[in-house]
Amino acid sequence: MEGDIAHLPDSTGPPRPRPAADAPGRPAEGGAGTASTAASHAVTALYRSHALGLTRLAFLMLGDRHAAEDVVQEAFCGLFRAWDRLPDDANVLGYLRVSVVNGCRSVLRRSRRAPRALAAPPAPSAEADVLVGEEKRAAVAALRRLPPRQREALVLRYFADLPESETAKAMGVSRGTVKSTTARGLAALGRMLREVP
Amino acid sequence: MTALEERLRGELRAESEIITPESIAPLRLPGDTDHVPCLPRRGGARHWPEWVKPLAAAVAAGAVIAGTFAIAHALPGTRQQSWSPTPGYAGVPCYYAYTLQGDIFDYTSHGTEYGASVTGRYLRIRATDSGKLITVLAPPKPYNNFQTISADATGTVFVLGAMHDWQRYANPRPSVFARTQATPMRFLAVRITGGRARVISLHLPVTVTPGQGPSIALSPDGTRLALAYGGRGRPAVVDVITLPDGRVRHWTSPRVPWRPLLSGRGAWTANGRTLVLQERYAPASTQVRLIDTAAPGTSLAAGKLLVLRAPVGESAPPWAFITPDGTKLIGGTNGAQFRPRNGIERGALSVYSARTGALLQRLARWKWNENDTRPGHGGAPQDQVAWSNPSGSQLIVLHPVDDRNILGLLTDGAFRTAGPSLPRQPAGYQELQNALRTGTQLVW
Numbered sequence: 001m002e003g004d005i006a007h008l009p010d011s012t013g014p015p016r017p018r019p020a021a022d023a024p025g026r027p028a029e030g031g032a033g034t035a036s037t038a039a040s041h042a043v044t045a046l047y048r049s050h051a052l053g054l055t056r057l058a059f060l061m062l063g064d065r066h067a068a069e070d071v072v073q074e075a076f077c078g079l080f081r082a083w084d085r086l087p088d089d090a091n092v093l094g095y096l097r098v099s100v101v102n103g104c105r106s107v108l109r110r111s112r113r114a115p116r117a118l119a120a121p122p123a124p125s126a127e128a129d130v131l132v133g134e135e136k137r138a139a140v141a142a143l144r145r146l147p148p149r150q151r152e153a154l155v156l157r158y159f160a161d162l163p164e165s166e167t168a169k170a171m172g173v174s175r176g177t178v179k180s181t182t183a184r185g186l187a188a189l190g191r192m193l194r195e196v197p
Numbered sequence: 198m199t200a201l202e203e204r205l206r207g208e209l210r211a212e213s214e215i216i217t218p219e220s221i222a223p224l225r226l227p228g229d230t231d232h233v234p235c236l237p238r239r240g241g242a243r244h245w246p247e248w249v250k251p252l253a254a255a256v257a258a259g260a261v262i263a264g265t266f267a268i269a270h271a272l273p274g275t276r277q278q279s280w281s282p283t284p285g286y287a288g289v290p291c292y293y294a295y296t297l298q299g300d301i302f303d304y305t306s307h308g309t310e311y312g313a314s315v316t317g318r319y320l321r322i323r324a325t326d327s328g329k330l331i332t333v334l335a336p337p338k339p340y341n342n343f344q345t346i347s348a349d350a351t352g353t354v355f356v357l358g359a360m361h362d363w364q365r366y367a368n369p370r371p372s373v374f375a376r377t378q379a380t381p382m383r384f385l386a387v388r389i390t391g392g393r394a395r396v397i398s399l400h401l402p403v404t405v406t407p408g409q410g411p412s413i414a415l416s417p418d419g420t421r422l423a424l425a426y427g428g429r430g431r432p433a434v435v436d437v438i439t440l441p442d443g444r445v446r447h448w449t450s451p452r453v454p455w456r457p458l459l460s461g462r463g464a465w466t467a468n469g470r471t472l473v474l475q476e477r478y479a480p481a482s483t484q485v486r487l488i489d490t491a492a493p494g495t496s497l498a499a500g501k502l503l504v505l506r507a508p509v510g511e512s513a514p515p516w517a518f519i520t521p522d523g524t525k526l527i528g529g530t531n532g533a534q535f536r537p538r539n540g541i542e543r544g545a546l547s548v549y550s551a552r553t554g555a556l557l558q559r560l561a562r563w564k565w566n567e568n569d570t571r572p573g574h575g576g577a578p579q580d581q582v583a584w585s586n587p588s589g590s591q592l593i594v595l596h597p598v599d600d601r602n603i604l605g606l607l608t609d610g611a612f613r614t615a616g617p618s619l620p621r622q623p624a625g626y627q628e629l630q631n632a633l634r635t636g637t638q639l640v641w
Binding site: 040043044047051052055056057059060065068069073076077080139140143145154155158159186188189190191192193 | 212213224380
């Protein structure tokens with residue numbers, strides 16, 4: 001499995017097969033019809049390409065890898081359900097990204113608490129790496145203390161490397177809001193990092 | 198791209214690598230034969246029977262009404278009856294509260310043991326007369342430090358400000374903790390009724406973080422909470438929040454270098470009108486401002502500024518206790534600042550005019566030998582006012598006597614360890630003395 005949303009333009013990905021004209025609107029209904037089979041193959045191919053990047057995106061927003069995996073699975077299931085309703089030129093990756101962002105918001109809303117601590121990374125245990133790791137953890141820990149919208153904006157802008165317009169689409173806000181939210185998030189992050197002794 | 202943006206980008210990338218390609222589970226789509234971890238709705242949109250819709254609407258409306266009713270009864274600030282005033286200043290309070298220092302984390306990192314300590318790890322409330330322990334409270338998780346506390350004049354209502362101090366970094370290896378100042382504080386109230394404590398969560402209309410240095414003072418009748426914060430290069434702010442209805446009076450200043458501070462004890466006059474705000478402290482003088490909370494205006498500068506100058510050879514009082522009648526300000530002053538070579542410190546309680554700030558009187562002068570090696574003697578002198586009668590002619594104080602800090606009654610300058618206002622039961626006296634000696638904060 002390979003791929004990272006940061007490295008894939010939005011319009012890439014396997015071509016979307018058109019469902020047959022008489023295909024039912026809901027691919028899963030009625031078993032494995034032609035359209036649902038094609039949709040299944042297409043969505044699975046998309047999953048192979050983008051699941052890693054999207055899971056990482058969700059993980060950075062949630063701080064919980066299991067919840068992140070669930071969100072991404074749900075996003076692809078949603079894509080599968082909506083497959084026949086999407087236009088031919090649909091920005092599938094953009095659709096998935098919006099689904100993931102919305103899924104993360106739902107998880108955070110449900111949990112009503114700060115993201116959980118991360119599992120220990122499979123990092124080398126060399127002593128020399130520890131200080132670097134602490135620095136790294138300081139910034140990420142600071143990011144997790146930001147309000148969810150600011151965290152979303154920063155992750156989309158600086159992890160996914162999305163331009164402001166795409167970040168705005170993913171967040172469902174205007175470009176101006178993205179700019180101001182990002183600026184506020186960066187300012188807050190800077191303040192928090194200065195407070196770390 | 199700025200250095201911060203570069204750093205953030207690099208660290209996000211590094212952090213995201215916790216998710217490895219091998220760890221991604223295969224996609225399970227609807228229609229797969231085995232169990233699917235994601236559970237999309239099979240068969241598309243759910244179709245409810247028609248009769249369910251009005252029933253669900255009625256249930257939802259009922260739930261909203263019931264929820265509103267419950268919240269109105271549960272939260273102060275939404276109903277008058279939920280936060281009734283107490284009788285106000287009358288005499289010695291029935292209960293007192295004090296916080297104790299404690300470690301919240303002990304951990305070993307690279308062979309070195311560390312601890313992270315906070316000043317308000319626990320709070321105890323005791324009965325004044327008997328010393329009986331009413332309750333022990335720890336801040337609700339994840340909060341772990343009672344940073345500021347206050348009480349009404351009867352000692353039956355306490356307000357506690359909890360902060361989330363020393364957060365663990367996200368990765369547990371090594372265990373690294375960072376002091377955090379950014380999590381909004383949480384405020385609780387404790388009401389004592391019939392010897393039982395009831396904890397209430399306060400939902401204040403003002404949000405403050407520990408980094409803003411908040412301090413609080415509850416009015417004598419327990420209905421208004423003064424909250425001071427800001428300063429140190431930002432505007433200093435004082436908010437007085439009326440707890441029954443959530444109204445806020447707001448005073449502010451331009452950007453100032455000092456931190457506005459309210460004392461846990463002796464910050465309000467008995468009539469609940471004047472509030473004492475400490476602005477600057479220096480060995481030569483302490484600046485306090487008396488805010489008339491009944492007067493109109495929103496500027497702190499409208500309050501009366503008093504400069505309490507240090508007596509000769511001593512430093513100015515770090516805290517000023519206003520007498521309930523509002524005529525005097527009393528604070529401990531001593532010569533520790535001047536580092537006496539023989540180890541003998543001298544000090545007294547200094548009484549200042551609340552009208553002019555002039556030094557009026559020196560009470561109960563004391564001498565302290567910090568090198569006294571007798572058991573229970575020596576250490577640091579503490580000269581604290583714990584309670585005052587209306588005019589300040591009778592004070593309950595912790596006072597340095599014979600190189601020990603002793604609880605006693607100060608009447609017209611004469612100190613004694615027994616008197617009508619002091620706890621009569623030996624246990625009550627001992628516990629109050631102990632709390633004053635060891636508590637990092639005490640409100641009474």
